[in-house]
Amino acid sequence: MKKLILVSLLSLACSSAVMAQNGPNPYKDCGIGAALFASTPWAAVTSNVIWDVGTTAVISATASPETCSGSEYATAVFINETYESLEQNFVQGExxxxxxxxxIMSCDTDSSTALTQEVREMMIDQDNTDKTRLEKAENMYLNIMGTQAAKSCSTNV
Known part of the structure; x- marks a missing residue:
């Protein structure tokens, strides 16, 4: 078992080095680890390897490297890291x-105001009481990215 884990980790490290030349490092820039530990690379790598031996991270880096960084990624990470405070701001309207x-989304003032209003209305209509914090953050991200206002920000351009 220890040999299998060691071989897997060495294989992951080699593919990581190759991918680093051609795009994001899948173990620190992609996958679940990168989303949870954006500012702590060693924790992102550890999380990705522990979660599924890095499979999800490698697939995301290979199939869609643009999802591993950039403003959409930064938006998702910010929502995940600050969900409760962001939710409170949306309730207050500012x-x-x-x-x-x-x-982060490069919204101008008008788009930001419209975004706040659209998200507030969605929050009123949703019942998130039975969802985990991560599910709530994911729903908020999907709601935000699906608004008309977000489409006018440069994140979606």
Missing amino acids: GQFIDTLSS
Whole structure:
């Protein structure tokens, strides 16, 4: 068993070195690890390897490397890391977390205002009581990216 794990890790390391020349490093820039530990590369690598021996990270880096970085990725990470505060800002209709989110998404003032309104309306209509925190953050991301206002920000251009 130990040999299998060692061989898997060496294989992952080699493919990581090759992919680093051609795009994002799948173990630190992609997958579940990168989403959870964006600013801690060693934790992202560890998480990706422990989760599924890095398979998801490698697939995402190979099939769609653009999902491993950029403003959409930064938007998802920001929502995941600040979900509770961001949710509170949307309830209030303003706040520094909405301002930061709008900045990450490169929204102008009008788009940011429209985004806030659209997301607030969606939040009123949704019942998230039976969802985990991660599911709530994912729903918020999907809702935000699906708004008309987000389409006018440069994230989706």
